[in-house]
Structures are given as structure tokens and as C-alpha cells.
Amino acid sequence: MADVSKEIAEKWGLVVDQDRCTGCNACVVACSMENNVPFQGEDNVAFGRGTYWIYNKRVWEGEYPEVAPAFQPVMCQQCGSAPCEPVCPTFASVHSEEEQINLMVYNRCIGTRYCANNCPYHARQFNWQDPDIPEPMNSYLNPDVTVRRRGVMEKCTFCVQRIVGGRQTAADENRPLRDGDVTPACVAACPSGALVFGNLSDPDSRVSQMAANERQYKLMDELGTKPKVTYLKGGGRNGG
Amino acid sequence: MAAETKIFGKTQTAEQEYEDPKEQLMFDPRPREEMNRMVMEMMTTTTKKFWLFFFGLGGGVVVLLFGAWGYMISTGMWVTGLHRPIYWGVFIVTFVFWIGISHAGTFVSAILRVFKSEFRRPFTRAAELMTTFGLAAGALYPLIHLGRVWVFYFMVPYPNARWLWPNFRSPLVWDLLAITTYLLSSTIYLFLPLVPDLAMARDRTTGIRHAAYKVLALGWRGTEAEWFRLKKAIQIFAFAIIPVMFSVHTIVSWDFAVSQVAGWHSTIFGPYFIIGAILSGVSAVVTILYILRSTLKHMDYFLRPEHFDALGKLILVFSFAWAYFFFNDYLLGWYGGEAAVRQLLTAHASGPAAWIWYTMLICNIVVPWLTLWNRKIRRTPWLMFIITLIINVGMYAERFTIIPLTLGHQRTPFDWGVYTPQPIELSIVLGTFCLFTFLYLIMSRLIPLVPVWEVQEGQVAHTLRKVGKAKVPTVTDLE
Numbered sequence: 001m002a003d004v005s006k007e008i009a010e011k012w013g014l015v016v017d018q019d020r021c022t023g024c025n026a027c028v029v030a031c032s033m034e035n036n037v038p039f040q041g042e043d044n045v046a047f048g049r050g051t052y053w054i055y056n057k058r059v060w061e062g063e064y065p066e067v068a069p070a071f072q073p074v075m076c077q078q079c080g081s082a083p084c085e086p087v088c089p090t091f092a093s094v095h096s097e098e099e100q101i102n103l104m105v106y107n108r109c110i111g112t113r114y115c116a117n118n119c120p121y122h123a124r125q126f127n128w129q130d131p132d133i134p135e136p137m138n139s140y141l142n143p144d145v146t147v148r149r150r151g152v153m154e155k156c157t158f159c160v161q162r163i164v165g166g167r168q169t170a171a172d173e174n175r176p177l178r179d180g181d182v183t184p185a186c187v188a189a190c191p192s193g194a195l196v197f198g199n200l201s202d203p204d205s206r207v208s209q210m211a212a213n214e215r216q217y218k219l220m221d222e223l224g225t226k227p228k229v230t231y232l233k234g235g236g237r238n239g240g
Numbered sequence: 241m242a243a244e245t246k247i248f249g250k251t252q253t254a255e256q257e258y259e260d261p262k263e264q265l266m267f268d269p270r271p272r273e274e275m276n277r278m279v280m281e282m283m284t285t286t287t288k289k290f291w292l293f294f295f296g297l298g299g300g301v302v303v304l305l306f307g308a309w310g311y312m313i314s315t316g317m318w319v320t321g322l323h324r325p326i327y328w329g330v331f332i333v334t335f336v337f338w339i340g341i342s343h344a345g346t347f348v349s350a351i352l353r354v355f356k357s358e359f360r361r362p363f364t365r366a367a368e369l370m371t372t373f374g375l376a377a378g379a380l381y382p383l384i385h386l387g388r389v390w391v392f393y394f395m396v397p398y399p400n401a402r403w404l405w406p407n408f409r410s411p412l413v414w415d416l417l418a419i420t421t422y423l424l425s426s427t428i429y430l431f432l433p434l435v436p437d438l439a440m441a442r443d444r445t446t447g448i449r450h451a452a453y454k455v456l457a458l459g460w461r462g463t464e465a466e467w468f469r470l471k472k473a474i475q476i477f478a479f480a481i482i483p484v485m486f487s488v489h490t491i492v493s494w495d496f497a498v499s500q501v502a503g504w505h506s507t508i509f510g511p512y513f514i515i516g517a518i519l520s521g522v523s524a525v526v527t528i529l530y531i532l533r534s535t536l537k538h539m540d541y542f543l544r545p546e547h548f549d550a551l552g553k554l555i556l557v558f559s560f561a562w563a564y565f566f567f568n569d570y571l572l573g574w575y576g577g578e579a580a581v582r583q584l585l586t587a588h589a590s591g592p593a594a595w596i597w598y599t600m601l602i603c604n605i606v607v608p609w610l611t612l613w614n615r616k617i618r619r620t621p622w623l624m625f626i627i628t629l630i631i632n633v634g635m636y637a638e639r640f641t642i643i644p645l646t647l648g649h650q651r652t653p654f655d656w657g658v659y660t661p662q663p664i665e666l667s668i669v670l671g672t673f674c675l676f677t678f679l680y681l682i683m684s685r686l687i688p689l690v691p692v693w694e695v696q697e698g699q700v701a702h703t704l705r706k707v708g709k710a711k712v713p714t715v716t717d718l719e
Contacts, residue, residue: 048323048657057654083500089412090394091404108404110394111317111387112412113327117647118499122325122655126387128318150316151387220651223500 011100013200015210018234020194023071030189036145038131051125053156076123076156080226084115101158109152120220124155159184179205269699278538279688280444285537297678305671308664321662326647330661331385333639334669338378344521345371346485350478359550361698362542365691367525368430373679375423377672411495418491429477435460437688489517502580503646512565519558520635523628526551530625542690545619552618559608580651587649596637603634
């Protein structure tokens with residue numbers, strides 16, 4: 001088997017084009033299905049305990065009545081210098097050297113929720129109670145992803161199971177990983193192509209080229225978290 | 241010829257300001273045996289009211305603390321009022337509060353001992369007990385607030401099958417180490433000066449009590465060599481525990497200060513928290529002293545208005561210091577001009593929960609500044625009781641402002657939130673208050689709450705000398 005992992009160092013990244021985002025929330029649903037994110041129900045969501053690994057932040061632009069909605073899908077920004085990592089007492093929030101993303105070890109988590117306080121993006125979710133998955137809902141569960149019990153934190157992993165799967169497929173076919181081999185659930189579900197995923201260390205990948213766009217900005221760049229998610233500023237009336 | 245001074249239009253002569261030295265404990269000695277008997281009586285007298293409180297508070301601990309906590313463990317954290325983005329609520333507020341209270345013992349006992357403040361003598365032990373029990377109550381919270389308390393030992397550095405140490409970069413691990421160090425050292429520091437008193441109790445009791453005191457007194461006979469060593473040990477501990485005390489609350493403040501959260505990321509949090517802790521701790525000492533004085537037999541001999549007076553001055557000074565640090569924290573945060581911090585400060589002062597912010601300012605600044613300058617107020621124990629309770633309400637409000645109110649108002653308006661504590665949380669908080677009081681109540685009948693030997697030593701050292709016609713109080717240096 002060829003050692004393909006060395007050929008291109010992996011530095012996964014995501015680009016969100018706000019000009020294209022329509023705020024349809026398909027990414028939220030796809031993410032929940034892919035990652036066994038529990039549905040919390042109306043009351044919990046209203047109380048602020050809805051669990052989303054990706055959520056669509058809606059803000060209004062302009063002065064009433066001339067207002068237009070703007071959408072900003074926010075997920076874990078996979079910070080290069082992540083505020084959640086140093087504060088965890090048990091190394092449950094760790095940086096993966098191979099994928100260059102921030103991962104969560106559920107079994108190590110003791111639930112101090114310090115990481116969630118320290119995340120400026122509020123991307124981390126806490127399991128306030130055990131997930132309630134009645135029959136036949138349990139058949140939607142993804143066997144590649146753990147179902148988290150109460151008391152642990154969880155968050156977007158850039159669908160690390162799909163990254164691993166893509167890498168294995170490429171290795172099976174004895175070829176290096178190509179651009180487009182790995183698609184997280186949110187990217188696959190996005191109907192308008194607002195989300196683009198790929199390897200940032202490959203200068204020819206679509207995501208690298210889009211991230212160099214002049215409309216690019218990082219969320220709260222001034223905090224020095226070095227996020228791997230790049231946003232493209234929107235300008236149009238629809239979405240944007 | 242008495243000098244005349246005018247205060248508020250009233251003529252006051254120097255005579256009226258003069259206080260009979262006999263009113264002071266140090267110049268009002270009683271025979272040693274009588275004092276020992278008084279303390280023994282204090283320990284062994286139990287009234288109906290005592291048992292009422294004993295069972296009431298004990299029940300409170302079982303139901304309010306362990307009952308509610310057990311329920312929360314078995315069902316999950318959803319019973320709390322926490323939600324995104326406010327992940328820390330009254331548990332951490334009360335944690336900081338108790339750690340603050342625990343600074344009283346060290347401050348009153350160790351620092352005043354090092355500086356040879358004589359007024360400390362009758363109440364060092366009462367303050368040290370507060371340290372130990374304040375820590376016992378506070379140290380529960382890092383466990384209570386965990387999502388999975390049953391694996392709390394992942395935080396403890398021990399060799400394990402996973403080959404993993406805890407993350408020493410995390411302030412929570414520093415917390416664990418600092419608090420256990422402080423708990424251990426403050427317990428030893430409580431025990432050392434207790435040994436001669438336990439020996440005194442051993443010689444005056446029979447039965448089980450005698451057997452227990454015999455073990456605990458470590459065979460104390462009161463020889464010259466024993467006293468020499470004990471004094472040396474106390475001296476070493478008094479000095480050594482002061483930096484430990486400073487480190488503990490600094491580390492608690494670093495839980496907040498090392499984070500990214502706007503309003504927490506402040507370089508002044510370390511000293512600011514320490515001053516706040518001492519303010520609330522010394523206030524709590526006065527609160528407890530008043531309760532001890534009005535419930536324990538013979539306590540009014542040992543605790544006198546002079547002690548409330550001296551502690552009142554300390555509280556006033558620390559209230560000044562607290563205001564200074566508060567002003568520094570806020571002014572520079574506002575002046576720094578970061579949008580999130582400015583919005584946060586505006587929200588604190590004018591948002592829906594602004595009443596908490598104003599409660600803090602009124603209780604911590606307005607009340608002490610308006611009252612404690614007055615000697616008469618400082619010398620009225622029940623007034624001091626109320627004032628110090630108010631100060632601790634203010635300090636609780638301070639921590640509430642710093643923790644949930646700050647977390648709820650961060651950089652993105654989309655994620656702003658409001659936090660309301662839920663019954664289970666309040667029950668647990670109330671439960672730890674029961675625990676603290678319950679432990680204190682038990683200890684008040686098990687160990688001499690007044691360090692008799694220290695009082696006696698002080699009374700030997702203090703004398704009144706006649707210089708001309710005036711009587712001048714003098715103190716012999718004992719070291």
C-alpha cells in the first residue's frame with residue numbers, strides 16, 4: 001500500500017460563500033443526521049439548549065423597513081490556536097496532528113464546560129441530558145459516529161469519519177487523496193454550493209483558491225485563533 | 241485640663257474619648273483555671289435550640305445538598321438553568337464565594353499573627369475554622385458542576401492505564417492542586433495551635449471525650465521544649481500559608497483571566513479577587529463572631545466591642561481597596577475600547593440585570609463607607625452583623641456579575657442569553673450553606689473555639705503602667 005499521507009500534508013479547511021447562502025438550513029439537518037446529533041425538541045431549543053454542530057446565524061442588514069436577512073452558517077472553526085484546548089483539564093479537547101483539526105475525545109470529557117465558555121464562536125454543545133431516540137428513530141443513527149451520553153461536550157469535527165473514509169478509499173485504490181474525495185455532510189447537502197471543503201495545504205484545491213478571494217475574512221480574526229473556516233463576504237440582497 | 245475639640249458642632253472633651261482599659265480583654269484577666277472552666281462549659285453546654293439547629297441543618301445537608309445533587313447526577317445537568325452561552329452559573333459563583341470566605345482564617349489568623357496584632361487573640365480559631373469549612377463547602381462545587389462527576393478523577397494526576405496526565409495548562413488543574421494544598425495546610429495550621437487547648441480539654445474531661453482528646457493532644461505536657469517547638473511550627477506555618485492563600489484566589493481568578501471571554505480577560509483579576517476575598521472573608525468572620533457571641537456561653541467575655549471595632553476598621557480599609565481595584569478593572573476595560581467589553585460594561589450598568597450590579601456597588605461601597613467610619617457603629621455588634629451580611633450579599637452579587645452576566649453578553653449578539661438559576665441549583669447552594677453551618681455547629685461543641693492559651697499569654701504580656709497620673713498600656717514582646 002502506498003504511503004499517501006505524506007504526499008500532501010493535510011490541512012482541512014472550509015469556505016463559506018455568504019453570497020450563495022440562502023439560509024435554507026439543509027446543512028444543519030444533514031449534519032445532525034450524519035453525526036447523530038440528538039434532536040432536543042421545541043422546549044429545549046427555545047430555552048437555548050438546541051444542539052447543533054452547525055447553525056445558521058441570521059442577522060438583519062439595514063434599517064427597518066428596508067431590511068434584508070443575512071446568513072452566516074457557523075460551525076467549529078477548527079482553530080489553529082484553539083482557545084478550547086488549553087483550558088480542558090483532561091485533554092478531551094485535543095488537536096489532531098494528522099488532520100490538523102480540533103477533535104473531541106468524548107470518553108475523556110468530564111463536563112467542566114470550560115471549553116464552551118472559552119469558545120468565542122459558541123460552537124461547542126453540551127449534552128444536558130441523555131439523548132432520547134425512540135424507535136424507529138434509532139435506525140437513522142450513523143454507525144461511524146458515537147452517540148454521546150449526558151454530561152459531555154461535543155462539536156463539529158469536519159466529519160472526521162468521512163476524512164478517514166476518503167483516505168482509506170484512496171489508499172485502497174492506490175492513489176493519493178484528490179480534491180473532492182472528502183465531503184462533509186453539510187457541504188454535500190448545500191443546494192447552492194455555498195460551502196466548499198478541501199485541503200488548504202494543496203494550492204490547487206478549490207478551497208485554497210476560493211479562500212484567496214478578495215472577499216475573504218475570518219470570524220473574529222482579531223482574537224488570533226487562526227480559524228480554518230474562511231467566509232466570503234456577501235454583498236447582494238438575497239442572502240449575502 | 242482637657243483639650244476641647246469640635247465634632248459636628250458638638251463640643252467633645254478628651255475625657256469622653258478615653259476608654260477604660262479594663263474594657264479590653266487583654267487588661268481584664270481572669271484566673272487561668274476559671275477561664276479554662278469557662279471554655280469547657282462553652283463546649284459542653286447544649287441547649288434545646290442547639291439540637292433544633294443540629295437536626296435542622298443536618299437535614300438541610302442531607303436533603304438540600306446531597307438529595308438535590310444526587311437527583312442532578314441521576315438525571316443530568318438539564319435541571320439547572322444553564323444553557324448556551326452561559327455554561328457556568330451559581331455553582332461557580334458559590335464556589336468563588338466559599339473560596340473567598342476561606343481567606344478569612346488565613347488573613348485574620350496568619351497575617352495578624354505575623355504582624356503581632358494583639359486584638360486577634362480570642363478569635364483566631366473561629367477564623368481558621370471558617371477557612372477549613374469554607375474550603376470544604378467550596379471544594380464540593382468543582383465536583384458538583386461537572387457533567388460527569390463519576391469520572392472526576394481524570395483530573396487527578398496519577399499513573400493510569402491510559403498513560404495520560406491531566407492537562408497542566410488548564411487552570412482547572414491548577415485549581416485542584418491549589419485548593420487541595422490550601423485545604424491541607426490550613427487544616428494543619430488549624431490543628432497546631434489547637435494542641436495545647438486539646439490537652440487542656442483532655443485534663444478536664446472523662447469518658448469518650450477524654451480518650452479522643454488524649455489521642456488528638458499528641459501527649460502534650462506543656463514543657464518548655466514543647467512550647468518552643470510549637471511556637472516555631474506555628475510561626476513557620478503562619479508565614480508559609482500566606483503565599484498559599486494568595487496563590488489560591490489568584491488561581492481561582494485565573495480560571496477567568498486566562499480565557500478569551502470579554503470582561504474576564506483582565507490582568508488585574510488576581511489582586512482584585514484577593515481583595516474581594518479578604519473583604520468578604522473578614523466580613524464573614526464578624527458575622528460568625530456575632531453569632532458565636534450571642535449563642536455560646538461566656539463568649540461575651542472573650543469577644544468584645546473592641547474586636548468588632550478593629551475588624552470594622554479592617555473591613556473599611558478593604559472596602560476602599562476593593563473599590564480601587566473595581567475601578568481599575570472597569571475603567572481600563574472601558575478605556576481599552578474593545579467593542580465587546582464596552583457593550584458588556586454598558587449591559588452590566590443598564591441592562592435587564594443591572595440591579596445586581598447596583599446591589600454590588602451599594603453593598604460593597606456605599607454601606608460600609610457610610611457606616612464603618614463611625615466608632616459607635618463599629619462597636620455595636622448587632623449592627624456589625626447586619627453590615628457584614630450586606631457586604632457578603634454584595635460580594636455574591638459581584639461574582640454573579642462576573643460569571644453568568646458576563647458569559648451571557650459576549651461578542652456576538654446572536655448568542656446573547658439570560659440566565660435564571662433553577663430550584664435544584666438554589667437547593668444545592670443553600671445546602672452548602674447548611675453544610676458549612678452544620679460543621680461549624682458540631683465543631684463548636686467538640687473543640688475549644690477560643691484559643692485559651694493565646695488569650696492567657698496575651699493577658700500576661702499586657703500590663704498597665706503608671707506614668708505620672710496616667711495609666712499607660714504596655715505590651716511585652718513575647719518572641
